[in-house]
Every structure is written in structure tokens, then in C-alpha cells.
Amino acid sequence: MSSGSITINDIAKMLGISKSTVSRALSEHSDVNAETRHKVLELARKLNYTPNALALNLKQQRTNTIGVLIPETVNRFFAKAIGGIQRVANLAGYNVMICQSDESFVTERSNLRSLLTAHVDGVLVSVSAETDRTDHFQILLDKNIPVVFFDRITEELNTSRVYTDNYEIAFEGTEHLISQGCQRIAIVAGPQNLYNSRYRLKGYMDALRKHNLPVKENYIVQSHFRGGTVEDYTRQLINLPQRPDAIFAINDFAAIEMMHVIKKNGLRIPQDIAILGFNNETICRFVEPALTSIDMSAYDMGSEAAALLLDQIKGNRDPQLRLIKSRLVIRESTHLKG
Amino acid sequence: MSSGSITINDIAKMLGISKSTVSRALSEHSDVNAETRHKVLELARKLNYTPNALALNLKQQRTNTIGVLIPETVNRFFAKAIGGIQRVANLAGYNVMICQSDESFVTERSNLRSLLTAHVDGVLVSVSAETDRTDHFQILLDKNIPVVFFDRITEELNTSRVYTDNYEIAFEGTEHLISQGCQRIAIVAGPQNLYNSRYRLKGYMDALRKHNLPVKENYIVQSHFRGGTVEDYTRQLINLPQRPDAIFAINDFAAIEMMHVIKKNGLRIPQDIAILGFNNETICRFVEPALTSIDMSAYDMGSEAAALLLDQIKGNRDPQLRLIKSRLVIRESTHLKG
DNA sequence: GCCATCTGTGCAATCGATTGTCCAAATATT
């Protein structure tokens, strides 16, 4: 009565039986007289009984909740991934607790503590831009709490991972630019502590080498995802003595801002500079010129990661790897030939 | 030992005292001998004791978690609002459980049940596009669980609300278009069951009336936020015998897609048709022409809503209203004069 | 030296479920 909800005890008293009998009647699987069971189920339904999740949590030491630790929800990749995660989780009866690191290592570590305190049954992680070590995740392994890394993964820990073929797709994107006749290809690379950034840069460099193009240091720009610097590095690139004839951007929004700056400087896209984005946002089709980009299947990565995690929670404990392939989507911003 | 974490009982046994004494020692506020307390605190620190949140949840009937019920995380307005919500919540020691309705009434109701089952201490709500009644929220009021509606609010329930001046800003936006010489202003209006959509449409109509412009039915398009229809209704509008000379779009992404369709049809922006967006996305500055829009302070709305909710959770039970003003940001897409 | 007061601590109930153990009654076996 106190909390407004009725309990197993209330039902027991009303029927003059013990609460263990009520419990067993409700959880089908035990020897309760058919008539007794019927009376219990009937009354439970009538009183709209729902088991108190808090009591179950304590008793069973689990919460039917999974934690999600991501950089930012305003990052559309993660917003989409959350969609996939929630769908899979909710279908399985799990709730989702989301924490954002805001690309900060300290916040990430603190979020992790919160999730542990909340006793989530498992955690999905995509690390922050600042994260260059992984010892804070060790505690999850020590406590035998399932973890699945997705997208911004780490290779340092023996956990399940869902990732994309960063190397191959960056290679393919770069080769595409080369195939369009570009010879001086610049790249905006993310922080090199991140798995994705490292392999993308590598794919880019290997593609250049394969086609006997020089890898030039001043064609490689470091970015930390923070806005506000795009204009700066774009200017810097287009003012180089040997101006690049193509730029592989870090994501679509940065690419669009770059295009704006480039056009403001009287250069044509793609004739003077071709632009290649990342993420294949819907808006790519509507900017001018339409932006070539790389489709990442964020939703699928989220779903797959959640599915793996639930699998692990259910007891399947050996780490799994899942590759979700990305796809080059060619549009006008890189279309020079044919 | 079983769950790996040490408990108050472990400490009690190790010191040969009762667990109630340990509990009292840890929670400062009771008469425990200074020496005993010191020993307890010392050992607790050494063993890295943390109270089991699950036990506290059951005992105290609260979870230090707030629920957030929103349409979609891929909607940038809500992605930003989540940022504000989480910051305020985390600072106060609360976790955040997010549910997405995917703009579906049924899912919204089901999400609400999940949040209730999870015993969240309070709920922040922005209703789905389909939501045209509010009886499913009554259960929150009945159970005395604090609710704060934000952005997509309802006026039917006596709860706290954080909202923006939809009427005034739509009025202002429309007057701005009129001031630029536009006479045939179309609007893409959201579902009329939504508070925001209703008042925006009203503001638009009243502005027209104030300036003695006719309110024409075929200048008012209904949209349900779903993509894929933008091209259709844009074509429909520009093919009207009396083509509109301005369109008030439902949001920036739709506006940008409209601009694309309009330009593809050989019309100029803003000379032939002026475009006004909604949300003031960063990208507004980088499209061509730069898009005039309305800035909604999503982050602030989220923070404010969370702050109100925490206030209510802490006992301040009378409903509060908070107006967060929006702001018209004028750019090239509506710049005809001067 | 006797009773009152204060201090510090332990016991046990409580939150709301699950579950192992045990026992009484009913039924089956010989």
C-alpha cells in the first residue's frame, strides 16, 4: 500500500496463503495446486500486479539494463547507433542507460563508474577522442561484466568488437580519387590514438604508395572533431604552394564546411579540388555539388553490438568480432571523369 | 565475496562489530564512538567499499535515475537537449535512462511502462508526432512521480513545462518575410495535435492577417517529420498557379532539401522564393544561400527541464512553467532588401 | 551507595521478491 503498488505479500494475505506459494504460482514452474494457481493468477490480474523490479534487481543481482558509453549524441553516427541499440535492447526486455563522454577521457572514466554503480548488466563502448589507454575498462573484465566495443574500438583488450573496415574503405576512397585523376590528395585525419583514425590514415597512405604518389606530411591535417577549426585548416590546405587537388574530409559536416570555404575562395569543386566526406548523411545529396561520402551503417553497428552484448549477458562468453562493411557512395564532389 | 564487491556485513565481521554500527559509522549522522567510526572508515577506504546501489534502491524506493522519453535521438534538437539533460542530471548524481518513441504513440506508451517498471524517480517527456491524448501520462501523476514536459508539451495536464515561444517566433519569422516584400508565404506545418505545430501555424496566420494578406489553404502543407516527402510537397508548392514567394519550412534539413528541389527547378533563392528554416543548425551557414533559421536553444531547454525535474524530485511539488525564447537568425535565404 | 541519565552498540524488522528445506496430509504400495 505504501508505495501504491501491490506486492506478492498482499496477494498472499488476501488469499490466506504464504507468499512463497504466490511466487511459485506466478512463476509457472513449480508444483502448485491448479486451483490455487488459478486463484493467484486471477487475483494478480485483477489487482494489476507487477513484480517490483527493485526487489528483483537486488535478489538476482542484475538490472535488465545495459549501459552505453559514447562520445556524443549530437554526433549523428552515434545518434543512429543508439537507435539500433535501443531497438534490439527493448525487444529483449532491456533498458538502456546512455552516458556521453563529450570526447573527454576523464568524463568517460567517470561515466564508467556511474554505470558500474548502477549495476548495468553489460556495457557498449565507443571511446572518446582523448582516450589513449584502456586500463579503466579492465575493471569490467575483472568483475566479469560483458563489454562490447563498437566503431571506436580498442585492440588492447580481449573483448567483443563491432567495427568497420576503416583501412579498406579509406584505401578505396583514396583510389577512387586517384582514378579521377587527382594527384595531390590531402586528408583530414582524426586523433591517432583512435583505432578508426589510425587505420583510415594507413589506408590512405597505402593507396597513395600503391599508385606511386608521394605521401606528403603537409597534406595530412590533424583534427579533433571539435568544430571551429575547419575553416582554419581548409585555408591552410588551399594556400599551400602545391595546392591539393582533392581532400578526404573527416566527416560530412566538416566536408560541407570545407566546400563552403573553398568556394568562397573562388575555387571550383570538383574541378579544382575534389571532396570526399564520411558518414553519408542525408544532406550529402542536397548540397552543391552533391557530396561523395562513405556510408557507415551506424544503425546496424548499434544493433549488432547490442545483439552481441545480450548474447554475452546470456552466458556466451567468448569474445566475438563483427565487421560491418562500409560503402563508398560516389556523387558530384569527386566526379571528374566520364 | 560472491558478487566480488564487499559489503557492510564484511566490514562488520572483520571488525567484530554489528553491521548497524558500520552503517551508522559510514553515514556520519549518528552516535558512534569516534574510535569505532575511525576504524570503520579506515577499513572501508582500504577495501574500497561502495554501497550496493541495488540494496539502497529497494530500501529507499528510489533509483537516482531519471527517465527521458523523446521522439528520436537522430533529431538534432533532441540530441542537443539530451546533452543539457545529462549534464544537469550527472552533476546531481543522477543517471539518465533514454527511451525513443520513434514518433509512435504505441511505442511511447510502452516506453512509459518500461520507465515505470524501472522505477525512475522522474520523467522528462517530449511527445511523439502521433500523440493526440495524454491519458497514459495520468499514471505518473497518480503515482506521484514528477514529470516535466519540454518542447513538445501538453496543456492538458497540470505539470511543469519547458517550452518556447512558438507563436511569437512564428509570427516574427512571418513578419520578417513580409518585411522583405514577400506576399505569398507558404508554410510547412507539423501535425496539429502537437502544441508546437498549432502555435506556430497560429503565429503564421496571425502575422498574415495583421498585414492584410490572405491565409490560403493550399499554402499550408501538412508534414509528419518523416523524410521522403519533402520533394513531393515542394514540387506541389512551386507548381501552384500562384507560386509562393516564400516558404516557412518545418526544420533546417527539410529546408535544405527544399532549396535543392527549388534550384533544380530553375528558381532562384531568395529572389523567386525565400526560405526560412527552423532549428538553426550549424550547417545553415554553409549552404547556398545561407539559410535563415530560428534558434531554439535545445541544450538550454534540456538543462532547464532537468533542473525543474530534480527540483520536483527533491520535494518542490508545484508545477512550474519556463519559457525559453527562440531567436530569428537572418541569413541570405530571406535577404531581399537592403 | 542508589537511582537517573547518557553513550555506544546490537538485535531484528523492513524493502519485495526467490528458493531450499521440511512437514502434514493424501494417496499408493505391499
Place this chain on the structure above:
DNA sequence: AATATTTGGACAATCGATTGCACAGATGGC
């Protein structure tokens, strides 16, 4: 008819905290 087996359900412990109540021992007042 005496014993063995099955059946149905009660009791109590448990999960890990908090907290009201009781009580022993120390201290103080007279």
C-alpha cells in the same frame, strides 16, 4: 493395516542496505 511415496504449501534465509528499539555499562546527582 502398516508403511512408502507423492503432493502442496509453509517457513525462513537471502540479496545489502537502513533504522527503531532495547539494553549494558559508564557517568553523574543526591
